[in-house]
Amino acid sequence: MKLRLWTDGRYFLQATQQLSDQWQLMRMGEDPAIDVWMADVSHCFSQFSHWYRPPWCISVDTTQKWQRAFVKNQQKLVQTSTNLVDEVWKSQPTQEINPVVIHPLEFAGRSVADKLKDVRKKLVQVKAHSIIISALDEVCWLYNIRGADADYSPVVHAFAIVALNSAFFYVDKRKVSSEVNSYLEMNRIEVRDYKAVSADVSLLASNQKVQGKGTETALAGNGTIKAEESNNDLIWADLGYCCYALYSKLNPTRFSCSSHLWS
Numbered sequence: 001m002k003l004r005l006w007t008d009g010r011y012f013l014q015a016t017q018q019l020s021d022q023w024q025l026m027r028m029g030e031d032p033a034i035d036v037w038m039a040d041v042s043h044c045f046s047q048f049s050h051w052y053r054p055p056w057c058i059s060v061d062t063t064q065k066w067q068r069a070f071v072k073n074q075q076k077l078v079q080t081s082t083n084l085v086d087e088v089w090k091s092q093p094t095q096e097i098n099p100v101v102i103h104p105l106e107f108a109g110r111s112v113a114d115k116l117k118d119v120r121k122k123l124v125q126v127k128a129h130s131i132i133i134s135a136l137d138e139v140c141w142l143y144n145i146r147g148a149d150a151d152y153s154p155v156v157h158a159f160a161i162v163a164l165n166s167a168f169f170y171v172d173k174r175k176v177s178s179e180v181n182s183y184l185e186m187n188r189i190e191v192r193d194y195k196a197v198s199a200d201v202s203l204l205a206s207n208q209k210v211q212g213k214g215t216e217t218a219l220a221g222n223g224t225i226k227a228e229e230s231n232n233d234l235i236w237a238d239l240g241y242c243c244y245a246l247y248s249k250l251n252p253t254r255f256s257c258s259s260h261l262w263s
Contacts, residue, residue, distance in 0.1 A: 005023055006031075007027070116187070143187070170194050
């Protein structure tokens with residue numbers, strides 16, 4: 001059985017030119033989708049009763065789609081603690097430390113304060129106390145920043161969490177200069193370590209309500225929970241972009257209003 005690579009029409013020509021004979025190109029939109037192919041092939045081989053996926057690399061929507069495809073053949077999708085590609089690719093190049101840069105207002109068109117105001121207005125409307133933002137372009141747009149962490153795309157590897165009275169930027173702090181840090185502080189955005197997002201989402205999920213009258217929980221600067229006045233008790237996220245690793249910290253059995261909200 002050949003190795004298979006799924007890609008969309010942007011890379012059909014490149015893949016045809018660069019893949020060796022050991023690989024088969026799977027053209028998205030033409031050949032069977034990944035979940036369809038995996039469910040079919042595993043039905044033929046009993047040893048494929050379990051499929052493994054790195055939770056940081058796959059969205060909630062994709063995970064749920066795969067789960068629905070596999071359950072038909074009594075198969076399971078199992079979450080791995082590490083990325084299996086990293087386990088076999090030992091000669092990966094050292095990750096570059098590319099600086100975060102401020103995107104000037106003249107090009108951004110709107111200030112960070114205005115954007116955060118709109119986000120918080122929406123949070124109130126959907127009765128949420130915070131939103132988890134995973135899409136790199138959305139993080140950069142919201143905070144008016146840019147980077148060079150992906151070739152030909154001015155994004156930063158980062159997450160964001162916005163609450164009714166606080167905002168957080170999760171990034172490798174080595175990428176943040178004193179100028180950028182001052183800019184973020186001016187906009188009341190706290191810079192936190194990239195890996196801290198996992199623990200902070202768990203913190204939000206387990207402390208959404210503080211005992212007493214209507215309160216909203218937000219991450220305090222020292223990583224603890226503080227209470228802020230609000231009657232909102234949901235966490236908002238986009239299932240098409242939120243990675244399963246963060247979603248798994250939440251309680252999906254307690255959601256309200258839409259598939260994007262959890263209590």
